[in-house]
Amino acid sequence: MHFDVIVLGSGPGGYVASIRAAQLGMKTAIVEKESMGGVCLNWGCIPTKSLLNSAKFLQSIKKNGELFGIKNENIEIDYSKVLSKSRNIVDQIKKGISFLMKKNGIHVIHGNAKLKKRKKIEVIQNEKSIAEYSGTHIIIATGAVPKVDKKFQCDEKKIITYRKALSFSSLPKKMIIVGSGSIGIEFAYFYHSMGTKVTIIEICSKLFPNGDNDISDYLKSSFDKIGIKNYLSSNINKITYNHENNEVIVDIKTSLKNIILKADIILYAMGVIPNIQYIGLKDIGIQTEKGFIVVDENYRTNIDGYYAIGDVISTPSLAHVASHEAINCIENIKSLNCQKIDYNNVPKCVYSLPEIASVGYTEKESKENGFQIKIGKFPFSALGRAISDENTDGFVKVIFDNKYDEWLGCHMIGNHVTDLIPEVVIARKLEATNYEILGTIHPHPSLSEAIIESIANAYGKAIHL
CATH class of the missing domain: 3.50.50.60 (FAD/NAD(P)-binding domain)
Incomplete structure (x- = not known):
């Protein structure tokens, strides 16, 4: 059977690529060896956030329960329910992705995919070849596997x-x-x-x-x-x-x-490394470097008709990066005028407590790149909303270029900062300077006020510090 597009892997890069291809009228197939959604949905982004939410809820009751009038004696953890909650969320989202496959008419193929020459793939189940397909465009989105110390055996028990x-x-x-x-x-x-x-x-x-x-x-x-x-x-x-x-x-x-x-x-x-060891790259001559597939700015490999996106290439190993690369890859195939990704403007988030969110250069990187910088900070402990929430840990730190007022970077640690960082991403995308940002009004009381206050601090205009 022949397809316009065959996608290898159904993670946030693969399934997004298949949907966008189908939306643009391309006959599309996706190959997945396990469950739809890949590692991100099944064993990464989604289940971990469910577990972390349980942990944050528990810690909030222990730390502040009585302050809010909630008695917190004899708290017990039913760990089986903590786990089952995370798996139920995974199952719910998997059903959503499967629905999107059907809605967009995408042919789902179960098995391991191996690349063949002349734009073909072989599908293997239980170590046996079961089918061969051809595609005008083949997209490798097989994601990543855990990086381990080879000196010590990883038995997945101890x-x-x-x-x-x-x-x-x-x-x-x-x-x-x-x-x-x-x-x-x-x-x-x-x-x-x-x-x-x-x-x-x-x-x-x-x-x-x-x-x-x-x-x-x-x-x-x-x-x-x-x-x-x-x-x-x-x-x-x-x-x-x-x-x-x-x-x-x-x-x-x-x-x-x-x-x-x-x-x-x-x-x-x-960390993780690209999951490309057994997919036949050498058989067809696809170039790799330092363990990553080499691609151009449109995600084309050195072999015509073969593309790669997400964790298999040397861009940030983040789900949202893979999804954006997926859309760009497909739209470039269709010769649409899509915007190139600015990899220095990709938000990075950690969902512990305190949360961490950042974008752009660190202070050290700014100096290493020759910028003369202005730095501003604002602690959540000086913010009315954080005080009323009894969550005053952390701060917002901003870095600006002293010469042109370019917003070089922003780094946050504290409660809900992963929800604040998109404002910075958009402002940097639009090349906003401190003048434009200080001229905007942020709601009060809100955690977002820490952003405007940290910028004011960088320019000697802080009111609440």
């Missing part, structure tokens, strides 16, 4: 990745998390909130290594206060098992000395 971390039948008493990017931070907060003793091991000198230094410092202070132990500038020398106590013993090297830690579980949260 040494696990995020997928297993979402499906424990009971809570571990002690957990070691390796890595403090967004995955590590979110799981650290969740399991700590549920009552697990959590320790983070990070090879870099700060938590959240890719974040602005002020954000990382505040996060560390926040985690220290609630009892999440952090070993920075540290790595693992050796892992052994104590079968008698059913625990893992970890020998780590810190900047000062070697330390022995014990835990029930080790969770690798070291």
